[in-house]
Amino acid sequence: MFFRRKGKLRRETDQKLWDSLNTLKEDWMRNKLLVEKSVDPSVDLLNDLKTSEAKYFYLVREAKVRHLSADRK
Numbered sequence: 001m002f003f004r005r006k007g008k009l010r011r012e013t014d015q016k017l018w019d020s021l022n023t024l025k026e027d028w029m030r031n032k033l034l035v036e037k038s039v040d041p042s043v044d045l046l047n048d049l050k051t052s053e054a055k056y057f058y059l060v061r062e063a064k065v066r067h068l069s070a071d072r073k
Helices: 002-037 043-065
Strands: none
Touching: 002 043
């Protein structure tokens, strides 16, 4: 009885992690593209790029720890 809920919670958490991972990847790629196309990127834009990259790779590490893969979403 208790183990079913644990599995359900894990699946819900994994799905939230997967959704967050995808949105952060899009944000990181958008910032990266802005910096690449910019002639003289501002300090704020560079900080946003570093922040979004750090957040994305943090969630990638968390996904690895949880053994989350694209096949199992």
